[in-house]
Amino acid sequence: MRARRWLPPVVAVVVILATWELFVRVSDVDPTLFVPVSRIALAVPEVLTDELYVESLLATLRLLAAGFAISALLGVSFGLLLGRVRILDRALSPWANGLYAAPLPALIPIITAAVGYRLTAKLLVVVIIGVFPILINTFQGVVETDPQLIEVARAFRSRELQIWRNVVLPFALPYILVGLRLGVVRCLIGTVVAEFYTSPGGLGYMIIIFSRRFDMASMLVPVLTLTTLGMALVGIVGLLERRLAPWQQRAQDRP
Amino acid sequence: MTVSVPRDRSAGAAEPPPPQGDRRTPDHHALVSRWAPPLVALLVGLALWQLVIVLELGQLPLPSPWDVAYAAYDFGTSGEFWSAALESGRVLVQGFVPGVVLAVAVGMVVGQFDLLDRGVGPLLFAVYTTPFIALIPLLLILFGFGVTGKTMIVFFLVWITVVLQTVAGVRNVDDKHVEVARAFRSPRFREILEVTFPAALPFIVAGIRLGIGRALVGVVVAEFETAVTGLGGVILLKAQQLELAEAFIPALFLGGVGVVLTSGLRRWEGRLQAWKQ
Numbered sequence: 111m112r113a114r115r116w117l118p119p120v121v122a123v124v125v126i127l128a129t130w131e132l133f134v135r136v137s138d139v140d141p142t143l144f145v146p147v148s149r150i151a152l153a154v155p156e157v158l159t160d161e162l163y164v165e166s167l168l169a170t171l172r173l174l175a176a177g178f179a180i181s182a183l184l185g186v187s188f189g190l191l192l193g194r195v196r197i198l199d200r201a202l203s204p205w206a207n208g209l210y211a212a213p214l215p216a217l218i219p220i221i222t223a224a225v226g227y228r229l230t231a232k233l234l235v236v237v238i239i240g241v242f243p244i245l246i247n248t249f250q251g252v253v254e255t256d257p258q259l260i261e262v263a264r265a266f267r268s269r270e271l272q273i274w275r276n277v278v279l280p281f282a283l284p285y286i287l288v289g290l291r292l293g294v295v296r297c298l299i300g301t302v303v304a305e306f307y308t309s310p311g312g313l314g315y316m317i318i319i320f321s322r323r324f325d326m327a328s329m330l331v332p333v334l335t336l337t338t339l340g341m342a343l344v345g346i347v348g349l350l351e352r353r354l355a356p357w358q359q360r361a362q363d364r365p
Numbered sequence: 366m367t368v369s370v371p372r373d374r375s376a377g378a379a380e381p382p383p384p385q386g387d388r389r390t391p392d393h394h395a396l397v398s399r400w401a402p403p404l405v406a407l408l409v410g411l412a413l414w415q416l417v418i419v420l421e422l423g424q425l426p427l428p429s430p431w432d433v434a435y436a437a438y439d440f441g442t443s444g445e446f447w448s449a450a451l452e453s454g455r456v457l458v459q460g461f462v463p464g465v466v467l468a469v470a471v472g473m474v475v476g477q478f479d480l481l482d483r484g485v486g487p488l489l490f491a492v493y494t495t496p497f498i499a500l501i502p503l504l505l506i507l508f509g510f511g512v513t514g515k516t517m518i519v520f521f522l523v524w525i526t527v528v529l530q531t532v533a534g535v536r537n538v539d540d541k542h543v544e545v546a547r548a549f550r551s552p553r554f555r556e557i558l559e560v561t562f563p564a565a566l567p568f569i570v571a572g573i574r575l576g577i578g579r580a581l582v583g584v585v586v587a588e589f590e591t592a593v594t595g596l597g598g599v600i601l602l603k604a605q606q607l608e609l610a611e612a613f614i615p616a617l618f619l620g621g622v623g624v625v626l627t628s629g630l631r632r633w634e635g636r637l638q639a640w641k642q
Contacts, residue, residue: 115483118480119483119486119487121484123488126488143507200402201403201405202406203403205407208624211624211627211628212620213619213623214582215498215582216596216600216615216619219589219601219605220604220613220616223426223609223612224426224609298496299497301496302499306498307589317503318502321502321503321506326507329503333495333499337491337492337494337495340494341490341491344494
């Protein structure tokens, strides 16, 4: 059973890598740009043992953790608030939806010009990119809470805050978890852009350094690290979803 | 579907009650009650912002809303702005069209064959999960820092998103419909054209919507990198010259484009889903 699941992707990877190696060797493309697999394989241990790599990875994880924590806190709180307070919903939801659809990294040069290159600027970038999917999904869950449940709670004289804690939040939990899964991916994207364009540090900065040197092979190491990180985070939140909200059927594990 | 987001079951529940009596007045009311709160919120926000600037409460060198409005009138109508917008727009269209076409074609094929999907699917997903910003410097080096490189970025971002959604859509086709088509000995290409494709279309449109959002970000970031061209280049240049009011204009314009495209595609998705029930 295991082999049946793992074999096809492994075969696919091997075939693709072999084709790539062959293509680069046979054709006359520039091997400094289109690096053969063998060169990448050599670069991997070199970069991984570099002190800068470990430092950068830790910096990225720190920024990501802080940014995600703030995004989750703000997203869930505002999602709850907008979902329960009608006038706030009417006044602010259109803007939240609009900001979710807008390419927010366009604001980065303005943020760095106004806030500088401090940690605040980095966190701000991560949070404005990461907060909206969490907010919007929480909101969706809150709005869809079964009104009968709320009525029963009211009949038993629950206060609004008790309704939030005991009815609305549990009902919205699967939605919140979906929001967190989408949010963590966006936070990771935000972290990388923040590292590109604000103060130096992190895997994003490493990518920029290697790209200025046109060192394609080394550059792939932080990129692949980020891929792994992205998949691991999505996996962890997915696991949480199955653990905490097993009643919520997940259609597919696709984006 | 954005596959993972729970289906909106309340759609329609929030609709205002059907107008009674004189048709014009209730419609008018619905319009006002829908748009008044967000507009009031905007005005309040802008007034507060203006106040902070005028009273010099913050230390931030932000422009006031008034400055931004003036810049919109002054800079937003300039040739510099519109030629940059044209350049970014050209890159978007050039990358978008082949990206969608190729993604749908590949996705239809991959979705048809189970083994192929199980082999290639996880790889596509891994690429999709990579924070796509990290791939931009790579693509720029491979394909150049000019129009070609930026076009390739748009192409790639649209392609990877749409291909995954297309595969998901094809896998989601109702087996019964396929069985009926096969029972009537419909040829394979007709089955694909008339059963598989319509069933996958809502997924494809969702993919286009997600892909276009990423492509917009991709173009802007690529233009930060290439620095002199397009709307991203203008934002960076103006911000570095500390002309922040003018830097806001392309950012706002891009935001508007994102909102219009996304909500348009969402509406199309809604209409596609409507007959499904």
